[in-house]
Amino acid sequence: MKQLFKNTLFVPTILLTQLFSYSYAAEDVHWGYTGKSGPANWGDLADQYAMCKKGKNQSPIDIKASLDTDLTPIKFNYIKQASTIKNNGHTVQVDYPAGNSISLNGTQYELKQFHFHSPSENTIDGQHYPLEAHFVHADDKGNLAVVGVMFKDGEDNKKIAELWQNMPKQANTQQNLANPFSAIDLLPKSHDYYRFNGSLTTPPCSEGVLWLVLKQPITISIDQAKQLVETLNHPNNRPVQPLNARTVLK
Template sequence: MSEPAAEAAAPAADNKKKKWLMIGLIGGGVLLIVLSVVLAVVLSHGKSKKGQSKAHDTEQQAEEGDAEGGGEEHADAEEHGKKEEGHEKPKAEHGSAEPEHTTETHKPAEGGKPGDEAALKAEADQLKQDIAKLQHEMDQQTEMLTLSDEAAKLKSEINALKEKKASLEGDKQKLAEGVKQIRSGEKKCAISGNPDKRLDELRACLGMSQHGESKPGEHKPAGDSHEVHWSYNGENGPEFWAKLKPEWKVCAEGRTQSPINLVGKFGSGVPALSYEYKSSALTVVNNGHTIQANVAEGGGVVLDGKRYKLLQFHFHTPSEEQINGRANDMVAHLVHKSEDGKLLVIGVLLNRGKDNPVLKPVFDNMPGKASEEKAVPNAGFDANRLLPASRNYFHYDGSLTTPPCSEGVKWFVLKNVGNISPKQYDAYTQLYPYNARPVQAVNGRAIVEN
């Protein structure tokens, strides 16, 4: 190579060396930055494993000379966020680098901490165990409730069977006594030779119901095998009467049901009611729902020229009728019937007070068991003596207050209240502490008073 050419090539070689030197410096700087980032990530990851939550910001300026560089430029480095945990400070890297500021804040490692994951898993397992325990307890409670419901049904069925047994035993005794009376000639009955009709004819002759059918105006014995059992509470209570038997749907659908609350302004135009009662013997019956006294020949009343014969009277406690929202201790319902089958009921309200001698034959002879009855031939019962001296009343059209809740009943509720002694009241409520139907909707009915 010629000298001029060599002189021309020398600057090019110098430029080439400077170029590679510049590339080396730039590469070294990039490498330094990468190493710093990696170091920061490693330190952050290590500290997150230890669960440290506080961040310490430390600023440090240091000027370090490069002892091995001999004339190389000294770089000022500012290092931030270096943690002092017993480790030596890392020496400054050779070469010039931009000051690096690092602020470390405790952040959970991506994907969650291993310690936290273990704790969460343990907590989830505990929750699963608690849920399983609660489910087991709920299953036990459900099983207990099911057993309780089954026990209640069995108890109800047992009570129904007991009532049926008592009714059959009562019928057996009545039939046996009736047969004795027929054989002795005390009673005459027309009994045919047809064996299929003989029992019905004997029951009719003895005044017993035919196949569980009550006499007109009477409550049906609770233990009768041909009657659906109803009561004043529970699943056979008043709110369910209409569902117990199709013929009883009027108990819910009727528009003139009884009893009612007698409140508000009342009209006039009261029909004339005359009393034609007379002394009579009684038969006191426990019919499974109340104490009822059947009247042999006790006279009756006359309404608008129509005569209604007194059939029986029975009791409810508390009184079913209310006056201005208030019930009395008891009520006696005197049930009458006309020749064309229409019913009329007179309600006599009673409160505890003086002894009631008129009702003494009834309260002294109350049978303790359903379907039992006691004859009181010398009762001398006269309904005139049961009614108060002042016989003003409320009058409205209503229904029977027990199934089948038949409507078209003429109701007269006397305003003045009679008495019964606490002893008489207690004797009755020991048998029937509560046997009152709730008051029913008036539905715009006319209520009159005198």
């Protein structure tokens, strides 16, 4: 079964600029999460967003039927710290300098940024979580790998509190973090994961993205999750998409 994911599909490098500014999208056509510009209509907003409508390997998905296999462990090499946090109107995002990466099956993917969705975009056995973080990486050929981390209802998360303390309230603004932030602090102890091929979860919904969703959630309070929604003025999750012929490995 390893051959199913020996190579991820190539994503043109031109998409990387769109991706790392978040919101995974060309900004010349307005899109959002509500009304006529919401997820149900993304594929009709512009020709470059057509994959949102016609794609067969779209993300997010509901992870329920998965195949047991011998997945290679993800090696996290998060060393450099971030110093700023931005609100781009679609999410809250923390960008990273060169020097952080994951290694998987002999390929190194550099961490570019992480951002948040509330409620979670991917679901597990039909369950949404209050928050999901996406750690976005790219290899030297432009192939993308996204690590998903779920946050379950529980006690306040001290590291999220650090970020939210400096979260910009206005769209298209950026703030300095009070203290440098290490991405490793938002990972659970266990790095066991689900693996599947998918897409960007916002326009242009390009496919060929390697998804690695960690099984173990970490805690966040409901009030902390609400702070993100209140800051953005709306939830920012795309509904789950059909699995079609894909297989989820675990």
